[in-house]
Amino acid sequence: MKNAIIFGCTGYLGKKLSEFLLEKNINVLGIGRKEKCDLKHPNFKYFSIQSDLDSFLEDLLKFKEEYKGAVFYHLAWSGLDRLTNGELKDQLKNLNVSAKALKFAATFSCAKFINIGSQEEAIFKNFTETNKWQENLYSSSPVYYAGAKFANKELLQLLSYLEKIDFINTRFSIALDKDLSGISFVAKSLKAIKEGGDLMQVKNTQPCEIILLDELIEAFYNIGKSGKHKADYYLGLGRIDTLPHYLSSFCEYVRENKAYEQGALNFDKALLESFDSSLLSKDTGFAFKSDFNALMQEFVK
Numbered sequence: 001m002k003n004a005i006i007f008g009c010t011g012y013l014g015k016k017l018s019e020f021l022l023e024k025n026i027n028v029l030g031i032g033r034k035e036k037c038d039l040k041h042p043n044f045k046y047f048s049i050q051s052d053l054d055s056f057l058e059d060l061l062k063f064k065e066e067y068k069g070a071v072f073y074h075l076a077w078s079g080l081d082r083l084t085n086g087e088l089k090d091q092l093k094n095l096n097v098s099a100k101a102l103k104f105a106a107t108f109s110c111a112k113f114i115n116i117g118s119q120e121e122a123i124f125k126n127f128t129e130t131n132k133w134q135e136n137l138y139s140s141s142p143v144y145y146a147g148a149k150f151a152n153k154e155l156l157q158l159l160s161y162l163e164k165i166d167f168i169n170t171r172f173s174i175a176l177d178k179d180l181s182g183i184s185f186v187a188k189s190l191k192a193i194k195e196g197g198d199l200m201q202v203k204n205t206q207p208c209e210i211i212l213l214d215e216l217i218e219a220f221y222n223i224g225k226s227g228k229h230k231a232d233y234y235l236g237l238g239r240i241d242t243l244p245h246y247l248s249s250f251c252e253y254v255r256e257n258k259a260y261e262q263g264a265l266n267f268d269k270a271l272l273e274s275f276d277s278s279l280l281s282k283d284t285g286f287a288f289k290s291d292f293n294a295l296m297q298e299f300v301k
Helices: 012-023 053-063 088-107 119-129 143-163 185-194 213-226 243-256 269-273 278-284 292-299
Strands: 003-007 027-032 044-048 071-074 112-116 166-171 174-176 210-212 232-234
Touching (some): 003 012, 027 053, 044 053, 071 213, 088 112, 119 269, 143 166, 166 213, 174 213, 185 243
Parallel strands (some): 027 044, 112 166, 166 232
């Protein structure tokens, strides 16, 4: 991989990915809606979307030869409250943006299109393909976000066939840096516990996994190099738990130095299998290493 395009490069993940790729001597073309990007590097070019998206992408085609064969990373997702809330119409706008991004990547002659998705899409798929939806409410509040993420993956998979471009989907639950500097609810909650605050009550009981941001970014890099067409990669160790148990375990670690033990899980087999990371290791040779015990130690350093 010599060239990369990062659509959504000024966000929490996009900036870290840009920095990592630049350290690997990869030329990065960054795209975002912020007027400026504070990342400075001779191999980095940033373009802010100041006009309508169609005109903006059309204008970028003049760099096609310079970034020939680039890997396109699609991280862009707009919305309210850290991108997860809002009405259905707010979330569906993102599908239109994703479709335009993929068509641009194909026209730009990119080598592959990597969608940075969410494990919510796999959980939502399981919810709708079983009879759970007839008996229970969805167990996470951003249901429109989860549904839109699922629909987005299906749409991009179809469009990749029509546009003749390699397509890779990726999924993960929660990624945190060692300093807990992110603005997510989980990062803020763990940081508050670390600083002596009270344990917050969480209603979300669906399965998830907390992983280290540095390892997630390294996974994206390896997928860019070796990821296979039509692959759907889960990113993590596959050692899942529930968010309430993660938070209570961290609280016990901070106050009593108690090691983490996985909580009791009661999820069906198909849902658990969606957290299988073996395909990632098989195709790219990369595997996550840090379990939640290791993460807790990093968080309290």
